[in-house]
Amino acid sequence: MDFDAIVIGGGHAGIEAGLALARLSYRTLFITQNVDTIGKLSCNPAVGGLSKGNIVREVDALGGEMANLIDSTMIQFRMLNKSRGPAVQAPRAQADKFAYNQLAKWTLERQDNLQLFQDTVTDFILNSRGNKIEGVITERGRRFTANAVVLTTGTFLEGMIFIGDYTSVSGRIGEPAALGLGVNLRKMGFSVGRLKTGTPARVRKGSLDFSKMERQDGDGEIIPFSFSRDNVERPQLPCHITYTNEKTHQVIRDNIGRSPLFGGKISGKGPRYCPSIEDKVVRFPDKLRHQVFVEPEGLESEEMYLNGISSSLPEDVQEAFLKTLPGLEKVEVIRPGYAVEYDFIDPRQLKPYLMTKKIEGLFVAGQTNGTSGYEEAACQGLMAGINASLYLAGRGPFVLGRTEAYTGVLIDDLVTLGTEEPYRMFTSRAEHRLSLRHDTADRRLMPKSKEIGLLRNEAWEKFQEKLSRTDEVRELLRQRRVTESEIKTVDGALYTVLKKHIGKTYEQTIKDPDVTIETFRDFDDVIDRTSKEWLSLVELDIKYEGYIDRQERQVKRFEKMEKMKIPENFNYDTVDGISTESRQKFKAVMPATIGQATRISGVRNSDIAVLMIYLGRKK
Amino acid sequence: MKYYEYDTDDMIAALATPWGESALAVIRTSGDGCIEALSPCFRGKDNLSGSDGYSLHFGRIIDPGTGNTVDQVVAGVYRKPKSYTGQDMVEIFCHGSMPGITGILDALRNTGFRDAAPGEFTLRAFLNGKMDLTGAEAVNEIIRAKSPQAMGLALERLSGSVFNSINSIKALVSGILAEIELQLDYAEDEADPEAVLSTGKIETAISGLKELASTYRIGKVIQEGVRAVLTGRTNAGKSSLFNLLNRAERAIVSEYHGTTRDYIESLLVISGIPVKLYDTAGIRVSDHPVEAEGIKKSGEIIEASDIIIYLVDGCDGLTAEDRKRIDLFDRKKLIKVWNKSDISTKEIPEDYIAVSSLTGSGLDDLEKEIVSRAGAENIMLDDRAVIDSQRQKTLIDSALLSLENSLSAIRGSMPLDVVAVDIKEALDSLGEITGEITTADILDLMFSRFCVGK
Numbered sequence A: 001m002d003f004d005a006i007v008i009g010g011g012h013a014g015i016e017a018g019l020a021l022a023r024l025s026y027r028t029l030f031i032t033q034n035v036d037t038i039g040k041l042s043c044n045p046a047v048g049g050l051s052k053g054n055i056v057r058e059v060d061a062l063g064g065e066m067a068n069l070i071d072s073t074m075i076q077f078r079m080l081n082k083s084r085g086p087a088v089q090a091p092r093a094q095a096d097k098f099a100y101n102q103l104a105k106w107t108l109e110r111q112d113n114l115q116l117f118q119d120t121v122t123d124f125i126l127n128s129r130g131n132k133i134e135g136v137i138t139e140r141g142r143r144f145t146a147n148a149v150v151l152t153t154g155t156f157l158e159g160m161i162f163i164g165d166y167t168s169v170s171g172r173i174g175e176p177a178a179l180g181l182g183v184n185l186r187k188m189g190f191s192v193g194r195l196k197t198g199t200p201a202r203v204r205k206g207s208l209d210f211s212k213m214e215r216q217d218g219d220g221e222i223i224p225f226s227f228s229r230d231n232v233e234r235p236q237l238p239c240h241i242t243y244t245n246e247k248t249h250q251v252i253r254d255n256i257g258r259s260p261l262f263g264g265k266i267s268g269k270g271p272r273y274c275p276s277i278e279d280k281v282v283r284f285p286d287k288l289r290h291q292v293f294v295e296p297e298g299l300e301s302e303e304m305y306l307n308g309i310s311s312s313l314p315e316d317v318q319e320a321f322l323k324t325l326p327g328l329e330k331v332e333v334i335r336p337g338y339a340v341e342y343d344f345i346d347p348r349q350l351k352p353y354l355m356t357k358k359i360e361g362l363f364v365a366g367q368t369n370g371t372s373g374y375e376e377a378a379c380q381g382l383m384a385g386i387n388a389s390l391y392l393a394g395r396g397p398f399v400l401g402r403t404e405a406y407t408g409v410l411i412d413d414l415v416t417l418g419t420e421e422p423y424r425m426f427t428s429r430a431e432h433r434l435s436l437r438h439d440t441a442d443r444r445l446m447p448k449s450k451e452i453g454l455l456r457n458e459a460w461e462k463f464q465e466k467l468s469r470t471d472e473v474r475e476l477l478r479q480r481r482v483t484e485s486e487i488k489t490v491d492g493a494l495y496t497v498l499k500k501h502i503g504k505t506y507e508q509t510i511k512d513p514d515v516t517i518e519t520f521r522d523f524d525d526v527i528d529r530t531s532k533e534w535l536s537l538v539e540l541d542i543k544y545e546g547y548i549d550r551q552e553r554q555v556k557r558f559e560k561m562e563k564m565k566i567p568e569n570f571n572y573d574t575v576d577g578i579s580t581e582s583r584q585k586f587k588a589v590m591p592a593t594i595g596q597a598t599r600i601s602g603v604r605n606s607d608i609a610v611l612m613i614y615l616g617r618k619k
Numbered sequence B: 001m002k003y004y005e006y007d008t009d010d011m012i013a014a015l016a017t018p019w020g021e022s023a024l025a026v027i028r029t030s031g032d033g034c035i036e037a038l039s040p041c042f043r044g045k046d047n048l049s050g051s052d053g054y055s056l057h058f059g060r061i062i063d064p065g066t067g068n069t070v071d072q073v074v075a076g077v078y079r080k081p082k083s084y085t086g087q088d089m090v091e092i093f094c095h096g097s098m099p100g101i102t103g104i105l106d107a108l109r110n111t112g113f114r115d116a117a118p119g120e121f122t123l124r125a126f127l128n129g130k131m132d133l134t135g136a137e138a139v140n141e142i143i144r145a146k147s148p149q150a151m152g153l154a155l156e157r158l159s160g161s162v163f164n165s166i167n168s169i170k171a172l173v174s175g176i177l178a179e180i181e182l183q184l185d186y187a188e189d190e191a192d193p194e195a196v197l198s199t200g201k202i203e204t205a206i207s208g209l210k211e212l213a214s215t216y217r218i219g220k221v222i223q224e225g226v227r228a229v230l231t232g233r234t235n236a237g238k239s240s241l242f243n244l245l246n247r248a249e250r251a252i253v254s255e256y257h258g259t260t261r262d263y264i265e266s267l268l269v270i271s272g273i274p275v276k277l278y279d280t281a282g283i284r285v286s287d288h289p290v291e292a293e294g295i296k297k298s299g300e301i302i303e304a305s306d307i308i309i310y311l312v313d314g315c316d317g318l319t320a321e322d323r324k325r326i327d328l329f330d331r332k333k334l335i336k337v338w339n340k341s342d343i344s345t346k347e348i349p350e351d352y353i354a355v356s357s358l359t360g361s362g363l364d365d366l367e368k369e370i371v372s373r374a375g376a377e378n379i380m381l382d383d384r385a386v387i388d389s390q391r392q393k394t395l396i397d398s399a400l401l402s403l404e405n406s407l408s409a410i411r412g413s414m415p416l417d418v419v420a421v422d423i424k425e426a427l428d429s430l431g432e433i434t435g436e437i438t439t440a441d442i443l444d445l446m447f448s449r450f451c452v453g454k
């Protein structure tokens, strides 16, 4: 074998897969169509956001790279959802996309055991029985052999972009699609579908009038995505907000017939949660305006990204409607918005550790599995890389549960439910969301990553220090009680609140919504010496304890079902009384447990009951 | 009952109507090939084996062993899947005589049918997708139903009115959850500003659930019977009235005071309402320990009753003792009866029902009053959904509690992620009655109702 492993694709999934394999000492070949586009942010110049920010921190805790990349290149930081509850807060940062892409490439280049190579993979080499991977063949006819291959082709597999009547065989505008592989995957018997997504225009900063827009600054305080960092010092740029109006919508309505989407040219399904502006106008005719965020693409760039207004209408229409927006009257478009349609592999053909069921040694991650988003791609890439390494080592797979990480929820959803639109993470998808806070990702995952051997020592040591300090603080809060004398110095309103708690432990007192842990800084030295971030971790653990218990009870009701296993090659045709739709769905997914079966969308309760009765009877 | 002990398609048979003498009885059979199997035992103009589904055939059942006629019957044929169980079925309508019924069942056993276990027909219906769990429960209750009204109620649920009203509340709560989830999944500046959480919707859901929960007592009354107790001074004629209401000599009647010492109960059906009627020891000061014990016991029964029928001895008229006791009872439960009206010389007060336990006069008035106190008149008049299973009641109550918690969480300015726990809990409870709401359903709602996403 030429290599231990081959990673195909230099996107966010590929980066994590390649680094994980190489860091775990496997000789890895990293093939991508163009090494200059490694880690390119194809769409919005931002990383993180609700639930996605949690994923970035999970990637960091597992020994991945994404947090470090964004910490080093961010140009605005915000903690989202501060008003809606600590458990669903998440960090988001605008990235300098050029710096991000540059740093990603450089990080790979410096990595031992990792060889970068520019080419396009067009076919696989299989063993004689056709059930095991042995390598890849490229466009230029090169053959490379390896025992494990990670496939991360993003939007490039048989990619096709659309702008009005214009179409081009590309994965991103100006970048050729990867042709051949999609056809060969179909030949190998994979079920491959089409999905669609879109991006808005990039415009010249100098042509915009910001005085007509609302300004949106980042937070003063930056919390690093990476647990290994104490702080981030980066220049901060503002974003701006403007709105569409009736005129904008009129232009769009008048030209809707020229949209490739509405004209029926695009067959792939787009995401409902991130609709194009033409979608928004058609589907929500009563909405008088839609928000548009004007975001900088980099420190050393004049390109601005128009978030919220992606479109595949013809360029003249795009320009016409953009000019109706306040502040964009004189807009100069540098790159137009477009839609892209691409092949994805039905992820139900994967095992929970991202290896295909059909071909041993072939792992798939990222947009190729039907997801969308950099973070979603990164966490899969990392899991695929880790599992490819375990496969090479002959060790058992590494699978995260739904209680352990958003990453676990994402992969379980994909391999169980498949997807009909580009899959994006939402906190709502995680039934254990209160336990999946971004600030606990290290606690949840670092011990696992340590065991796999991917975690850097400094990260582990810092985590140990955090654990012992937060344990110490927690113990202290359990022991110490509020006394009359110590609250004397506290002023006004807070005094009245604290007075009610005299004699109670600090811990009990913190459960009061009107009390924060910061209150106790002045009362105790150890607390005072602890960072704000670590204190807040302890505080949330205390405040949410009761709710987490309840959430767990809710989840337990369904856990029983998780324990009921369905035999691997179960024949659903032998069960009478299951409705035809459900039978088809069961057959497509082949759920491993009754619990997994209940999560298949559109399966009737009574069918689950029949299945349970049937399986019970077999015993 | 362990479902999985059953084979689900062999031939089963059972008497579907209660054991005992009656005008008509129904024997039900179900299973693969049961129409053909029954054919040789059936003699009539038509041959059962070729007959259509939903057809009726007059004829005789013959014992295949002896060739003797067992009974004259009508056989109803159902072809799968259009039957109660979803399998081939024959229902045999026969005379309600014990020898006839046992004769037919013996004939069926000789033909290869086995006796059905309790609930097995319903189980098959469920396994064949003929009903959901709500339906299956209702069927169980139809079987156990003690009166026609109860049966009507059980059927009512089968037709889905509980299902519908819970579903509409569930839809409302799902909408609320979708609004919350939307705000949790999109940043403050990204969420649709129209998706603001309104406590009004939660309140609407709460009042809908409360209304549903309040029907439970009525439903329970119909299912289990109202408890009515006869009380009054000794010798007022309680036992006589008890016998009259039962239309049977159940209790000992004598002119001696203190005849009844231990209570007697009976179950009767008054215009369709099952009534559990108690005759109790008459009230007087007694130093006899057995009688004293009986009087104490009467007190407990009165305590637990829905209806208290107080008898005044019409010969003596209203005594001071009577007045004292009557004042102690809950007005809403109390029915005052002036017994021995046949020989009473006193003027009968207006709020008393005049009855003679000897002649039976006034019985109609008393029965009407009992029915109206049972609250059942209301039920018969409107067609509200009525819940009558303890399980549904418990789940509705817990959904109510969760929603009320969510309201106080919102009022106490608790964060939304915590409010979501309550709403989710409510939804899970409702989902246990009519079927789960999945995350996918909530996301669908979010995206179809609100315009979100950058």
Ligand SMILES: Cc1cc2nc3c(=O)[nH]c(=O)nc-3n(C[C@H](O)[C@H](O)[C@H](O)COP(=O)(O)OP(=O)(O)OC[C@H]3O[C@@H](n4cnc5c(N)ncnc54)[C@H](O)[C@@H]3O)c2cc1C
Pocket (backbone or CB within 6 Å): A008, A009, A010, A011, A012, A013, A014, A031, A032, A033, A034, A037, A038, A040, A041, A042, A043, A044, A119, A120, A121, A122, A152, A153, A154, A155, A156, A157, A171, A172, A178, A179, A181, A197, A198, A199, A274, A338, A339, A340, A365, A366, A367, A368, A371, A372, A373, A374, A377
């Ligand atoms: C037009 C557009 C709109 C988007 N809109 C959104 C959005 O609205 N929201 C959102 O969250 N995300 C959006 N994204 C998606 C986001 O860019 C991706 O989710 C993310 O980049 C996926 O990462 P990935 O690693 O799976 O693939 P990519 O980042 O696409 O990377 C794939 C890499 O693999 C290389 N490659 C592909 N095939 C081969 C091959 N056969 N041989 C060698 N190299 C190959 C490609 O050159 C590329 O470098 C959009 C992307 C595009 C292009």
Ligand SMILES: Nc1nc2c(ncn2[C@@H]2O[C@H](COP(=O)(O)OP(=O)(O)OP(=O)(O)O)[C@@H](O)[C@H]2O)c(=O)[nH]1
Pocket (backbone or CB within 6 Å): B233, B234, B235, B236, B237, B238, B239, B240, B241, B252, B253, B254, B255, B256, B257, B258, B259, B260, B261, B280, B281, B282, B283, B339, B340, B341, B342, B343, B355, B356, B357, B358, B359
């Ligand atoms: N004429 C007449 N006699 C009645 C009537 N009801 C009861 N009696 C008589 O009254 C006597 C007492 O009747 P019971 O029914 O035994 O009275 P009771 O209230 O059960 O008495 P205790 O069990 O002793 O408390 C009997 O002799 C009955 O025949 C009535 O309506 N008319």
Ligand SMILES: [Mg+2]
Pocket (backbone or CB within 6 Å): B238, B239, B240, B251, B252, B253, B259, B260, B280, B282
């Ligand atoms: Mg008596």
